[in-house]
Amino acid sequence: MTMTEQEQAAARMLELSRRTQMGDRETVIPEPFPAEIAPGVFWLGSCLRGNSPKGEVHTGVWTYLVIGTDKTLMYETGLPQSWEILEPVIEQVLGGRALDYIVPSHPEYPHSGNLPNLLDKYPGAVAIGDMRDYPLHYPDYADRMVETPAGEVVDLGGGYQVRLLEAVLRDMTNTVWAYEISQQVLFVSDGFAYLHRPDYVITGEEDLDVDQHLPGQCGLISGVGDTFPSLEDILHYCSMAFYWSRYRDDSDRNFDRLQDLLAENPTRILAPSHGNVTLDLDRVVPLAREAHRKAYIRTPVEAKASA
């Protein structure tokens, strides 16, 4: 009996899935975590490990804690499959205190998936931000979601204040950014994302052929004078994860808006949810503008028309 093309494909996929997904999809906490990136502001989270033909790939999925004198706030909820290893790190940073506010940046699982775990663990906590969709996804917790418009400031005490902001770079429309006023940290969710230290060979539209994780990049802050992230780092992630960026020639429009936002919210530390924490905004912001510009792929029709 000969297998149909589909059966062969299914069998191939079955084999592949056993090999690469069931055994190897581990998550790990980067060695420097929890990292205090500014007094009272902590960087934590986990790396989702995968394999490529050339070796290990890491996708960072980060979360941040802001510890005020009266209240505490968590931006992002971390990978749901990392909950068991994240929980003790969250406890460590909170130092016996409760969590008061949770800001999931948007409903995708890497960003909001631990909402039930967090709300269970901290019965006094509420989720705030653009809360559309969440009551449909987490109906048991609907009474603990507080619609909080952009511009609103949450006072955590001791000078710590978090302002919710609209997301200039985003996938889902109800994405929320946030800004800690005293330490000047901007939390940008899917913006400024990159895999840590891959090599790139993009062979086709959806193909991610080579990603090589280099040791020591997990949880490493990109400081002034550092050479990562590179243009390729940001371009690669942006064109893969922000699918729209291939179809929109609007980098300048978005980054002009980002400059306005940075003027209103002077930023020392850029805190993305997938890319590493970045201190050198003067280098990285123009780089990201260029990356978004390059992500745009003009259709053959257009290219011909302008040739």
Next chain:
Amino acid sequence: MSDTPYELVEGRIYALTGSIPLDGTASWAPVEEGRSQSLTCWLLKEGDQHMVVDTGVRALWPHISAQLATIVPPGSSLKIFMTRPEPDAVGNLAVIREVYSMEDTDVLAGGNDTPFDFFETAASSRGSRKSSGATPGVLRTTGFDLSPDRPIRVIVPKLRFLPSYWPYDITTKTLFTSDVFTHVSQKTGDPLPIVESPEPPDADEVARHLFSKFWWLPGATTREFVDDLRGIFDRLQPEIVAPAYGGVLKGRAVIEAHLETMLEVLEGSERGDYGQPAVLDAAYVR
């Protein structure tokens, strides 16, 4: 909402469906006074084999589970195909795994495991108070047979938001378009709309629904989407279009009419007929 599933194709496809008001609750749909949107996961049946396309939003689980149980008794084996790694598609996976008998290879999706698609993450989310413990694997597939007489092919549409895969049921000629073709809403209280009349839909209505989720389409370069959609529909000649949100399109003439309007809207997007998306999201910054 009824606890009897709507039988879309006799003995073969059932709608496990409920609805939400178009009152701004969902970010993916426009606000329309007095109207609602059906949210549906699709149950495919072939003999003793069953598969659901998506699992629906968690808030509708009481309806979905009751409808599902009338066809597939709890404890039976069941496969799940996820069209997208999003909570509205995957939200009931954890509870279904608790109620039905599922092997690791019974959770399927299209594509490949890349650092960008998070299907595994979606499949591991518990979504309920009770933790399900083990993280299920996700079998990636380009097509499979529900039974020897029921081949399913996985279509990879270019028009997508997050990674999206559309199952195509060859036997019934049904295309499951997930978060595209979502523009048929209903008067609140009405059941899942089944469109069988071939008059074209209102283009503005199509645009409003499409752009609610695909906020980035106005002003985008859309030629590839137009060509790709036309190619998919020319090749498959589907007789039913069954989305995850909104009503069903039934019949070649109906599907052609809605496809043409969809393509017009996409072409209009590129021409600038719909302007540019608001950088400030009007629904959030209010």
